[in-house]
Amino acid sequence: MTEIRLPLTPGQHLLDFLESIRPGGAAAAFNISFRLTVDGPLDRNRLFDAIAASIERHDALRTALVRGRGMAEQVIGSGVAPETIVERAPPGSWATEQLAIERMLVTHNNAPFDLTRPPLVRVLLLEDESDERRLLQVTVHHSVADAWSLEVLKNDIGQHYRAAAGSAPTPTPPEVRYEQIVLDELAALESPRADAARAFWPEYLGEVEILRMPGKYAAQWQDRAITSRGDRSVTATESAAVRALAGKLRATPFMLIAAAYGLLVGHLCGREAYLMPTFGHGRRDPRLHQAVAMLFNPFLITFRWSPRMSFAELVAAFKQSCLMAYPHQWYPFIEVLEICPELSVSLIEPESALFPVQMLNIPKAPSGSALFGPGCVTADYALHRTSVGNVLPIDGMLTVKGTQEGMAMTFNAAQRLWNDELASAICAAVVDICLAAARNPGVELRRLTETIDGRFDSTLWSV
Incomplete structure (x- = not known):
């Protein structure tokens, strides 16, 4: 060949x-x-x-x-x-x-x-x-x-x-x-869609910045070869409550969890407006669902909240922000860096910690004998020690996986910044927020920040 x-x-x-x-x-x-x-x-x-x-x-x-x-x-x-x-x-x-x-x-x-x-x-x-x-x-x-x-x-x-x-x-x-x-990926950069994206991103991102959070445990984790991860599984009852709330607010369960996560990070950092990095899987064409290629694309969503907002208002605002950004999520992130040069400074800062929500709906592998045939049972192996590097210099990632029965969240912590205790607290706090909002969608965010404070103390967090 x-x-x-x-x-x-x-x-x-x-x-x-x-x-x-x-x-x-x-x-x-x-x-x-x-x-x-x-x-x-x-x-x-x-x-x-x-x-x-x-x-x-x-x-x-x-x-x-x-x-x-x-x-x-x-x-x-x-x-x-x-x-x-x-x-x-x-x-x-x-x-x-x-x-x-x-x-x-x-x-x-x-x-x-x-x-x-x-x-x-x-x-x-x-x-x-x-x-x-x-x-x-x-x-x-x-x-x-x-x-x-x-x-x-x-x-x-x-x-x-x-x-x-x-x-x-x-x-x-x-x-x-x-x-x-x-060739199609490259041709898209010469299309009218690309012109629309170039006009959209600088105005949408505006003066808002990505959070930069030096880690309290930097010296402790500097020389570690592996990192840790904390998990929080959501029970079927809890999942049903979150899904019911999502239906009531005309949003997806994922948007609820992402909004709760955004509130948590914003409150802990003392910021009421920031950029939330996330990802698109780059497979809008169904024919590409069976393709192996590097088609993911990071992009950014503006996140804004205030203590007097209700959780329902937060979800509505976050949903609106997502809907504005989603039509342009295909536009290559490397090109966004070129048209928004100040953004690249934040992204490549070695001591910054970004907190993206990974919006990636990955199909799950077959279980049981479906993969290798009768008599050979397979299962995904959950690695609780992860590699040092990520695709971008991103030092934190919250992964939300959903099924009909329940949802699971994983916080992949960067080796020089965080530890299992903090990761677990983050995941648990997100669940706390969602369940409190499920009981009362009109609860003010200042009340939910009290829930967050119950999970964190001075020994855990430093900004």
Whole structure:
């Protein structure tokens, strides 16, 4: 196959920009993974063949980033195999050895890629002594894939694995080739939509700034190799209350949680207006739902509140702000930085801590025997120790995941700023706010800030 050379997409250009201001960052930090526990018999060779077939199916996974003629470009190759490591898990039960296992996964995830040598994919398979449980981690560099892509890749690997046993059809080529996706991304910058976005963003963002919050625990966490995370699961009863309130306020449950989160951060920082970073998944065209590519795009929402507002008024104002920004969320963030130069200063400040709400509806992986076939049960492995780097120099991220039964929130804390105690308090406080508002949507925000204060004290927070 002849090499295909293409310009970088706007998303790749953003990573390249971040690499230019933090040399080594793109190679060391921008790695993303999916992890699965696999119980039951698994054909190792068939698994590795399925991974190789999935890489061959998606051009993005065979892409290298190179510099030529003074600028970066991407080159699509073929016939490349990923680095694959098979190791024994630490002796003992998976539960008792969780920390040791997670350290192995984090070390594997964080190892830098050589961006000039595809595929930008690596595989780690941990096996126990009985060969009845395995833990699979597939790591991809963020320049060629995003979080949505990981779910696509996971399902592709499963289908190729089952197809080799005759229990599933072989995946067909993607409906839209990667080359066309890249060209369409670049063509959009010359469209009338781009002109409208260039006019919108400077006026919408105005003089409002992103919060910058030096961490109290900076010295304590400076040399730590891994970070922690706090979780708060919402019960079915609590979820039903939040969903009922969302219906009453003509909003989504996610908007309620995001509004509560915005109130919490604004109150703790003493700011009644700020910019809330968030993300779009970049797959408005349904044909791209099965594509592997780096299509996510960060963008910003203005957040404003005052103590005398009711929670219902806060949600209405936040919803209106979101609706204004959403039509332009596709516009590349790297371009927003160029037309709003003062914004870039806040974003690249190494000691700043940004608090985005991740508005990303990622399809969940199949459970049970759906992925690798009968007799082989899989489940997502929740890693409670995360990698040091994020895609942007973002030092905090609240992830909200929803199902019909309940919602779960995770705060991924930056290693040099926060700890589990603070992360858990943030998640719990967001739930407190939502449940208090569910009982009385007209409650004033000054009352809800008292709820927040009950979760935080001087030993936890420093701005």
